[in-house]
Structures are given as C-alpha cells and as structure tokens.
Amino acid sequence: MTSSTGAARGAGPSNARVSNDRASDARATEAARQRLAAQQAELLHALLAGGTPPAGFDQQRLRAEASALLAKRRGVVAVLRPDLTEALDERFRPLFDEFAADHPRRAGTRMRQDAAAFATWLVERGALPPPRRRRWWHPRPAS
Amino acid sequence: MVAIPRLGVGIGWRSEIDLTVERLPQVDFVEVVAENLSPDRLPESLRVLRGRGVPVLPHAVSLSLGGAEPVDRDRVAHLAALAEALDAPLVSDHVCFVRAGGLDSGHLMPVPRTADALDVLVANVRAAQAELPVPLALENVAALLDWPDGELTEGQFLAELVERTDCLLLVDVANLHANARNINTDPAEFLTAIPLERLAYVHVAGGVEHHGVYHDTHAHPVLPEVLDLLAELRRRVDPPGVLLERDDNYPSDAELAAELDAIRAVLADPEQRR
Numbered sequence: 071m072t073s074s075t076g077a078a079r080g081a082g083p084s085n086a087r088v089s090n091d092r093a094s095d096a097r098a099t100e101a102a103r104q105r106l107a108a109q110q111a112e113l114l115h116a117l118l119a120g121g122t123p124p125a126g127f128d129q130q131r132l133r134a135e136a137s138a139l140l141a142k143r144r145g146v147v148a149v150l151r152p153d154l155t156e157a158l159d160e161r162f163r164p165l166f167d168e169f170a171a172d173h174p175r176r177a178g179t180r181m182r183q184d185a186a187a188f189a190t191w192l193v194e195r196g197a198l199p200p201p202r203r204r205r206w207w208h209p210r211p212a213s
Numbered sequence: 214m215v216a217i218p219r220l221g222v223g224i225g226w227r228s229e230i231d232l233t234v235e236r237l238p239q240v241d242f243v244e245v246v247a248e249n250l251s252p253d254r255l256p257e258s259l260r261v262l263r264g265r266g267v268p269v270l271p272h273a274v275s276l277s278l279g280g281a282e283p284v285d286r287d288r289v290a291h292l293a294a295l296a297e298a299l300d301a302p303l304v305s306d307h308v309c310f311v312r313a314g315g316l317d318s319g320h321l322m323p324v325p326r327t328a329d330a331l332d333v334l335v336a337n338v339r340a341a342q343a344e345l346p347v348p349l350a351l352e353n354v355a356a357l358l359d360w361p362d363g364e365l366t367e368g369q370f371l372a373e374l375v376e377r378t379d380c381l382l383l384v385d386v387a388n389l390h391a392n393a394r395n396i397n398t399d400p401a402e403f404l405t406a407i408p409l410e411r412l413a414y415v416h417v418a419g420g421v422e423h424h425g426v427y428h429d430t431h432a433h434p435v436l437p438e439v440l441d442l443l444a445e446l447r448r449r450v451d452p453p454g455v456l457l458e459r460d461d462n463y464p465s466d467a468e469l470a471a472e473l474d475a476i477r478a479v480l481a482d483p484e485q486r487r
Contacts, residue, residue, distance in 0.1 A: 126360075131358035
C-alpha cells in the first residue's frame with residue numbers, strides 16, 4: 071500500500087480522468103479545510119479568548135478544558151520566569167489569569183515571548199516595579 | 214509496507230533525567246521531544262545512548278496534523294532532519310490540532326470525528342509523509358471534551374486514517390484511560406477497532422484525578438488502571454515497543470526502574486492483571 075492515490079495503477083482510468091478526479095479531490099479537501107477551520111477557531115476562541123461557547127458542547131467540559139489550558143500556560147510561564155513567581159508570590163496566579171484572559175497566546179508566539187509579555191504587562195499595570203537597570207550598562211564614571 | 218522494528222521497553226529521554234536514563238538497566242529505546250532538540254546540536258547523553266545502539270525516536274508535538282491549515286513544512290523539515298541525525302527508525306506526532314483562528318492552545322486538542330476532519334487530517338499526514346525519511350506513527354490524545362456530532366468512534370477514526378495513509382499507530386494507554394474517565398469512551402472498543410498490526414509502540418504515563426477529572430500529567434505515578442489497559446492491549450497483540458513517559462516531578466531512579474519493571478511484568482504475563 072502506498073500513500074498515493076489510485077493513479078499509479080496500470081489498469082486505472084485515463085490520465086485526463088485522474089487529473090480531473092485529483093482536482094475535484096483537492097477542491098473537496100479545500101472546502102473541508104474551510105469548514106474545519108471555522109469549527110476549530112470557534113472552539114479555541116471560546117476556550118482561550120472568552121468567545122461564545124460553540125453549540126453542542128458540554129458546558130462543564132468546556133470550562134474544565136479552559137481551566138486546564140490556562141493552568142498549563144501558567145505553569146510553563148512559572149517555570150520560565152521563576153523571578154516573577156518569586157516577586158509576586160500569591161499574586162502570581164490571579165494576575166496571570168487576568169493577563170491571560172485579555173491576551174490569548176497568538177499562533178507563532180513562543181512561550182518565552184508569552185512570559186516576557188506577561189512581565190511587561192505586570193510593569194505597565196504597576197504590579198511590579200520596572201526592572202532595575204543593570205550596572206554594566208552604566209558608563210564608567212570619569213575619574 | 215515497511216516492517217515495524219522491535220523496540221522493547223523504553224523511557225522518554227528528558228534533559229532533566231539524562232543521567233538516570235543512561236544508568237537505568239535495560240532501557241531498550243528512548244524517545245525525545247522533537248521541538249526541544251536541534252539536529253546539529255544533539256545533547257551528549259543522546260550520543261552516548263546512540264553509541265550503545267539504543268534507538269532514539271523523535272516525538273513531535275507541534276505539527277498540528279489535525280488542524281485545518283496545511284501542514285507547516287518547516288516543522289516537518291525539522292522532524293525529518295532530527296530523524297536523520299539520530300538515525301531513527303520512525304517518528305511520531307499526534308492526531309490533534311494545536312493552532313486555529315490565529316490562536317495557539319498550547320496543548321494537544323482533539324479533532325472532530327467527522328468526514329471533513331478526516332479528509333483534512335489525511336491530506337496533512339500524506340503531505341508530512343512525503344517529506345519524512347522514515348515512517349510516521351500517530352498517537353491518540355487525551356481529551357477533556359468531546360466534539361458534538363462525531364460520525365465515528367475514535368477507534369474507527371484512527372482505523373480510517375491508517376487505511377488511507379498507511380501510517381503507523383502509537384497507542385497511549387494512559388490517554389485511553391483518560392478518555393474513558395473523562396468522556397466515557399470504551400477502551401475495549403477502541404482496541405477492537407484499530408488495526409493492531411500497524412501498532413508501532415505504546416505510551417504509558419502517570420496522572421492524577423481531581424474532582425472527577427483525570428489529568429494526564431506525566432508527573433505522577435502510573436495508575437493500576439493504566440497497567441490494566443496495557444494488559445488488555447497485550448492480550449490482543451505483542452506490541453513492538455512500550456515507552457514510559459515522565460515529564461515532571463521526577464522520582465528517584467529506583468521508582469522509575471520499578472515502573473519499567475511493572476511494564477515488563479505486564480508484557481510477560483498480562484493475565485496477572487485480570
């Protein structure tokens with residue numbers, strides 16, 4: 071068995087027919103992609119960005135999934151930025167959850183960028199002081 | 214059709230437990246998370262294992278083969294390069310999507326079990342297979358929710374996928390347990406529906422139950438119920454490989470060795486778990 075279509079078979083349909091079938095398959099797959107994209111986008115927006123829950127799902131399961139996804143993201147950020155968990159202590163979780171609700175992770179954003187965005191957000195809203203300038207940035211004092 | 218290699222019993226290699234994995238007795242093969250490695254800068258520990266002839270299998274988590282978008286060729290190229298660098302007999306990812314609508318879920322999300330989702334998955338898997346130097350095995354995921362209007366069971370869905378792509382299967386028995394607990398699937402029906410002759414290997418992992426929901430954490434001991442499912446699978450087929458996944462909250466070497474021993478005991482005599 072191969073992963074190609076039946077086109078390779080010697081006794082198969084004519085080349086023109088195969089070509090038409092392939093074009094028709096490709097169109098069908100493209101249409102399926104569009105329908106699937108809408109379904110998957112609706113679900114992720116509900117789970118990650120406060121979107122309307124899609125019809126037909128068990129609401130309790132949606133809440134459990136949203137909570138699990140948030141916990142996983144929060145856990146990864148905590149591992150990447152122990153300085154933030156230390157500085158915030160018990161405030162880490164509520165602040166991260168507030169950040170996450172307004173800043174769903176965009177496709178193509180790495181977890182390190184996510185963690186850095188959280189750090190910036192914390193400073194902007196006054197939850198943490200701006201990071202101290204590192205000493206080696208300062209020019210040597212003139213002697 | 215390529216012969217499926219005998220792998221034996223192995224453990225997920227993670228940088229945090231690299232020395233443990235090297236020291237554990239009778240580790241027949243290991244698996245690495247593909248996204249965590251660079252083919253041109255392989256960790257010394259993996260060179261040591263390869264030097265001993267231990268197969269190292271790249272396991273990807275980000276191809277999003279069940280996603281609506283065409284497969285990302287750069288991600289497939291990375292997996293292919295890693296397979297070449299490690300001289301791996303096969304590679305794997307999951308039947309899932311991770312990105313949609315411009316967002317990244319950060320997790321392996323289940324796909325709807327519809328004709329549309331199957332057509333797209335098949336197209337994506339074929340595109341990935343065309344770029345990979347070795348066979349691709351696909352794994353069942355743990356789901357906390359179920360899509361409405363599923364036209365097939367998960368087992369039937371995977372059987373169709375294998376039929377249309379000739380991919381291999383990676384069966385995670387902890388995920389089977391998770392789905393049985395969380396969305397009321399039937400593991401026996403799953404094992405009956407899938408083509409077990411296309412099984413590449415099996416994942417076993419630990420988890421924990423909170424408020425009636427089983428969480429597939431890979432950070433807790435393997436539950437007896439999960440070993441029961443491994444026995445159920447073993448009664449039907451002699452799996453080419455079984456691999457223990459532990460990703461966090463690492464226990465002592467002795468505890469990991471004991472979990473591997475428990476897996477070997479089930480494989481040697483599945484009747485002990487009746």
